[in-house]
Amino acid sequence: MNTDFQQIISSIKEKYELDLVTLAFIQPAQLEYVLTWQFAVGNINNRLKRIVLQSGKGIAGSVFKSGKPILVKNVTTKYPVKDLFNFPIIVSEKIKSFCALPLYKNNKVQGVILLGFRREDAMTEELYETIKKNMDTDFPHFYEKEMAKN
């Protein structure tokens, strides 16, 4: 597995003119699995790389656990300020609209990719659908449509 992930997310960022693309993969650490944002492009600081994500918590956590993508068109209207600290990456990177997709391999979620804008309402429904549709070519060998249907 010699895929150059940094290269992949950089080209995704350029293709959709995004402000931030980050990529989290699970890494087996003994029995536990640890999910961290290992790759990022367009980030303001490195705070996100220090965060160890928990399954079910935060953006990556819920995508990872549910295996379903999420779309937030406007962070400001969706989350009240006092709850926002539960999504550290949104706060520290000043993200205003984003989507996050699961990355599958062997029918299991292996990682999460987050695509964000620092402008409100920039991640539109249409863009989100386009991104989802193109993801298996943008991100070769990893993105498969949801498996639950068969």
Added chain:
Amino acid sequence: MTNITHSQLIDYLLGMYEYSSEAIFFFDKNNTLLNLNPVAEEILESEALEAMLQGKEKSICLSCKGYTNTEDLVTCQNCYFLNPQQDFSSFQVYLETKGKGVLPYTASFHTIDKDEGINVFILRNLTKQLETQETLFRNTTIKQIIKAQEDERKRISRELHDGVAQEILSSLVDIRVMKYLKDPEDVAQKVKHIETSLTRLLDEIRSMSVELRPSSLDDLGIEAAFRSHFKWIEKNYGLIVHYNHEIKGKRFNSEIETVVYRICQEAILNALKYADVDEIFVHLYEKENKLILDLKDQGNGFDVINRVSRGTGLGLFGMKERAELVKGTFSINSSVGKGTEVHLEVPL
């Protein structure tokens, strides 16, 4: 300008003096009481009155217990009576009253005749107004506390439902499936899956329990509890806490340890929510028989006086309340763009 004669005005003024609900005193330049109205007579003990009428030095102190300035609720610093050149047109004063103990009054003290040095001292009973204010304050805080409590329960309930129950359910389904698996390889994979799921569950329950109340606080003390809490903060929020402690694992009264821990936790949470910073400095040390906690960040800061509450507004209030529980002092120093400093001192 007026429709009444001078003598009528004097009549009205005398009537007001006689029947006003405000207590009025006249003092001459030697601070001897010249005259007082009937309400004033009702307020003061006859002993104090006698002394004031005779112009004994500091006779007012027999009744006056101090006034409120910008530094203290009750103080004798810069006494209004002895330094009337300052603006004392409206202030709060505490008086020992006849049969009712010490009561707060709204007072004004000013000179009405510069040449003769005549001063007038007017008092209005504040008890009723303060009671109303206090009840209002209590009712609003109680409402907020109940809401905060309910929110906390909601959070824990949701975490139990979405986290713990989910994970158990998924393991349960896996186990049911396993009963029908024939291929040992499939069984092995399922077992591995269940194992991971249960490990995650264990982790989740552990972190929930620590979040509620860290057992290390009881078992190992404040220093160790802080260390693991700061590690947790860094893992979860990416905020680096520079922790500097000089108490060498010393243990304190568990009430004090809890207060210091909770205040620090709340302060860091505030920094996380509002300061927009990457790092925060914590210093815990003992000095002159006091346990001292200093927190510093170089973030957004806020206007301490004209604070616009972005949360429930209970946080700062709660920190103060907690500090007072152990007779500690708590202060916040901050201004917009200059970062925030939190200082806590608890006497041991």
